[in-house]
Amino acid sequence: MPSFKCAGCICDVEEDEAMHCMSCYDYYHYDCLNIPKKTFRSFSVAHKSKWFLSNEYDSMRKEIKSQKSNLISLQKENDLLRTTTRDMAQRLSMINQQSRAKNIEINCVPEHRNENILSLVQQLGKIINCPVKVEDIFYCSRVAKMNTSSTRPRSVLVSFSSPRLRDTFLASSITFNQKNPNEKLNTSHLGIASEKALPIYVVENLTAENKSLHAAARIKAKELSYKYVWVRNGRIFMRKSDNAKYVLVKDTLTLQNLF
Structure with a gap:
């Protein structure tokens, strides 16, 4: 009688001592499934060869799927909140700068x-x-x-x-x-x-925030060989060469994305 590896304990198990899962297609020893030997012996050959991992397994899969969906939703919400916070911070900084x-x-x-x-x-x-x-x-x-x-x-x-x-x-x-x-x-x-x-x-x-950003822009300009860094009406600009387009430095994220 053929033997198989039990997906639970990774041991060899005879076919008449194992159940075949039609969901994951692995074999499991009845001991690993916490099925009493007497109960296992009462199962038919057809049931043993076409067994499913029970409603508990289905419930776990649904729960995992639900949790994954919730996680994706929370991540999208977090990204939206970050974007909103960033926009509000920029607007507040602009108002503060305009007051000067x-x-x-x-x-x-x-x-x-x-x-x-x-x-x-x-x-x-x-x-x-x-x-x-x-x-x-x-x-x-x-x-x-x-x-x-x-x-x-x-x-x-x-x-x-x-x-x-x-x-x-x-x-x-x-x-x-x-x-x-x-x-x-x-x-x-x-x-x-x-x-x-x-x-x-x-x-x-400049505001304290923009002064720090201006200093960071000058450092970044040296690192990336940008030719110009300047300030106009409280806004910070960079240009890599005479013929290049200028870059408006809104925040540190702008500097991180420069190349």
Whole structure:
């Protein structure tokens, strides 16, 4: 009489001591099925050769199928929630950035105890050919450092009377540097005495989140040999070459997908 491998205990079993499952087509020893020998002996040959794994097995299969369906549904719901959260975060960041549409930062200006920030801004305006009246400046002051361990001077935050004046001031500083590539804006233009003229920078006032994203974009640009990284109206852009299309960096996921 032929013998088979029991799918339960992996042992050889004689045909008259095994049952053949018509679902998985394996043979199972009656002991592995927890069927008493007396009960097994009462089964007909036809029943033994065409046996199914019982309603319990069917129930398990249905339960697994149901759980799998639920898992797929939960995964889709989770993906939707992630997308929604990401969109809301981007919108909130955009609103926060738009609230700074009148602001600029002047970076790397050395600090002095008796400094006059208002006069400094007006002096800078004269240098870049964008005169600024006192009434055009709503607010100007040094701001706290994001990184308290940094040795760089605190940035100067300036809030103008309108986004148009802010944009004109920014554009004028860029034009000045383009026209004077060998003597870009530096401390000497502001009459600040130092052993060596130190560069100063006029930039948009970004949110903390966008500042971090801008820094990450610059690092990524070096890694992937992108030629340009710039900020316009609070949005960060990258371009790999002069002829390449620009990339709008919305978040860190955008950077992860660059190549």
